[in-house]
Amino acid sequence: MHISQLYTYPIKSLRGTALPESVVTRTGFQYDRRFMLLKVIRGEDGADTLENMHVSNFHEMSLFLTDIVFPTEHEDGTIFVSYRPPEAVDNQDPLVKTLKVPLQPNTRGLAELDIEMHKSLTKGYDMGSAYNDWFSERFGYRVVLAYLGPHSRQVLGTFAPSKSSAHRKSSSSILSMRTLMALATMTLVLAVVGTPAVSGDAVFSIVATAGTLLVAVTLSIMNLQGWPSFLWRREEEEEALTFADTAPYLLASKTSLDNVSARLTGMEMDITKFRPNIVVSGAKTAFEEDFWAELTIGGDRVRLLLTANCIRCQSINIDYATGKKGTGEVGSVFKRLMKDRRVDKGARFSPVFGRYTFLDPSSDQVSIRVGDEVTLSRTISERTTYDWPGLAY
Numbered sequence: 001m002h003i004s005q006l007y008t009y010p011i012k013s014l015r016g017t018a019l020p021e022s023v024v025t026r027t028g029f030q031y032d033r034r035f036m037l038l039k040v041i042r043g044e045d046g047a048d049t050l051e052n053m054h055v056s057n058f059h060e061m062s063l064f065l066t067d068i069v070f071p072t073e074h075e076d077g078t079i080f081v082s083y084r085p086p087e088a089v090d091n092q093d094p095l096v097k098t099l100k101v102p103l104q105p106n107t108r109g110l111a112e113l114d115i116e117m118h119k120s121l122t123k124g125y126d127m128g129s130a131y132n133d134w135f136s137e138r139f140g141y142r143v144v145l146a147y148l149g150p151h152s153r154q155v156l157g158t159f160a161p162s163k164s165s166a167h168r169k170s171s172s173s174i175l176s177m178r179t180l181m182a183l184a185t186m187t188l189v190l191a192v193v194g195t196p197a198v199s200g201d202a203v204f205s206i207v208a209t210a211g212t213l214l215v216a217v218t219l220s221i222m223n224l225q226g227w228p229s230f231l232w233r234r235e236e237e238e239e240a241l242t243f244a245d246t247a248p249y250l251l252a253s254k255t256s257l258d259n260v261s262a263r264l265t266g267m268e269m270d271i272t273k274f275r276p277n278i279v280v281s282g283a284k285t286a287f288e289e290d291f292w293a294e295l296t297i298g299g300d301r302v303r304l305l306l307t308a309n310c311i312r313c314q315s316i317n318i319d320y321a322t323g324k325k326g327t328g329e330v331g332s333v334f335k336r337l338m339k340d341r342r343v344d345k346g347a348r349f350s351p352v353f354g355r356y357t358f359l360d361p362s363s364d365q366v367s368i369r370v371g372d373e374v375t376l377s378r379t380i381s382e383r384t385t386y387d388w389p390g391l392a393y
Contacts, residue, residue, distance in 0.1 A: 001282035001374040003297065004254050009275065010079045010103070011145075012036040012243045013055040014064040015320070016272055021369030024302060026359055027152060027240055028248035029277060031068065031077070031103055036124075036243040037061070037135060038113075040142035050144060052117060056315040060139065060323040068103065077103030083138045086322045099134045101127075107149050115146060118245060119389055120153040152240035157308075157388040159246050160239040161358050164307035166293040166380045239358060246388050247356035250310055251289070252276035256353065259286035263336040264329045273316045273333075274353055278304075280374050289355050290343065294378035297368050303360035303377075308384050311350035312337065346386035 007016040008029045013036070022029045038050040039058070055061045064083055071077035079101040088095040110125040124146035126132070135143040161167040241248065252274055261268040271279060283289065295304045316333045319326035326332075337351035344352050 001280050001376070003278060003368065003370050003372045003374060004281035005271065005276075005279035006368070006370055007272065007275070007277055007279075008032045008068070010035060010066050010068055011064075011081065011101075013053060013058070013061045014066050014081065015062060016275065017066050017068050019370075021367055023365060023367050024359055024363060026248065026361065026364050027242050028244055031079075032248075032277065033243040034148045035079075035101070035127075036115075036146050036148075038115075038144040038146055039139075040144060050113065050115075052115070053143070054315075055318065056313045058139075059315075059318045059325060062318050062320045063323040064138075071103060079103055097134075097138065099131065101131060101145070105147055107147065110147070113144075113146055117153060117243065118156070120156055120241065122148070122153040123151040125149050148242055152242065155239040155241055155246070157246075158385075159308050159356060159358075159388060161305045161307055162239075164305075165382075165384050166307055167305060247307065247358060249277045249304070249357040249359070250275060250354050251278045251280065251295075251304065251306065251357045252354040253283045253286070253289045254279055254281035255283040256286045256289065260333065260337065260353070264333070267329050269333060270320065273318065273320070274310075274312070276354055278357070278368075282374070287341070287352075290352065290383050291379045291381070292355060292376060293380045294376075296375045296377050298372045299375075302363040302366050302368055304363075305358045305360055306355040307358055308356040308388075309344045309347075309352040309386055310354040310356055311344060311347040311386055312353050313350070316353075343383060344386045345383075 006019040006022055006029075008019055008022060008031060009016040010031050010033070012033045019029070037053040039053055041049045041051055043049060053061060063085060064081055067080045067082075069075075069078045069080070081099045081101060082091065083097045083099075084091065084093075085095050087093075105125075105127065107125045110128065113124040113126055115122050115124045125148075127145040127147055131145040132143060135145055158164050239248075252271065254271075257269055257271050257274075257279075280289075280295070289306070290309065292306050294306065296302065297304065312334065314325070314334055316337075317326045317331045318324070319330050334351065337353065341351035341353065342348055344350070
């Protein structure tokens with residue numbers, strides 16, 4: 001298999017940017033979902049509250065396209081946001097309006113915001129009227145552009161690798177490991193202090209040797225079981241999120257996309273409506289990724305840990321040309337998938353397409369590119385169960 005497409009989404013729920021290559025980090029691609037939009041709601045008491053904007057509820061967000069100019073030694077990076085209304089003929093139409101947003105804005109002097117996404121809390125910064133007014137004019141209501149800055153969000157449920165059934169160890173394995181640890185500890189104590197019943201250098205030597213062997217065997221088994229990271233690298237394994245919903249990456253299969261397209265008449269499904277970060281081509285069967293647990297890219301250069309299914313909402317029915325709910329075949333995708341893709345016990349009324357993915361800590365800050373070889377290194381026998389609290393489409 002190979003990577004066929006890479007996408008980043010600098011402003012959450014706006015159209016994404018295709019990339020030839022990208023650096024992977026523990027919180028996603030560099031600059032992925034570091035900004036988001038909030039709708040200003042004026043209450044009866046005159047006080048304003050902010051509502052998170054997601055394309056599933058604000059279909060008109062699909063009319064905004066993004067592109068990125070990455071920073072160099074001499075220039076700062078920039079996000080170019082283009083608003084293309086349905087009446088626009090092409091990107092050169094005078095109706096198309098463009099806004100430049102700094103890729104890494106200076107937060108000094110910006111008002112701080114409290115932001116909650118799917119019960120996961122974080123902070124952000126109000127980018128100010130220069131940006132808010134531009135978006136507000138396009139949307140036709142008051143909008144705030146928020147920047148995440150150095151903050152992050154907690155991963156809830158069992159989405160993190162250490163909690164996912166695709167990666168955590170069974171209770172029986174943990175019990176046996178604890179037993180081995182207890183035996184090793186007792187043996188070492190006996191080796192040091194001896195026993196009341198016996199004494200002598202020979203006995204001490206035997207006990208010490210046995211203890212050393214037991215500890216060595218225990219540590220070897222722990223290494224195979226992935227216990228070192230659980231015991232003394234636990235802090236290193238703490239996962240964090242940007243403004244992405246539930247995981248740093250979403251991975252999709254081109255073979256599965258072809259299956260979706262085959263259900264439609266006279267059109268191919270647009271992969272960007274599923275909003276993946278990584279698209280893999282070459283899978284033998286459609287939806288086999290339901291059982292993928294681990295992939296490696298470029299040999300062992302990057303390890304991806306797949307932890308949960310992505311359950312889909314009505315956003316895959318949006319007509320990107322109009323910014324509204326699609327009609328005909330465009331608006332039928334969700335219904336077509338409902339027939340046989342309700343395969344997650346934790347979300348029985350939502351179809352599944354794609355897998356939520358985390359990065360192994362050893363792969364942080366490595367570059368991947370379109371065309372890189374992808375190898376399936378581990379599978380699971382049963383599908384994972386969706387259980388993010390407060391998020392169900």
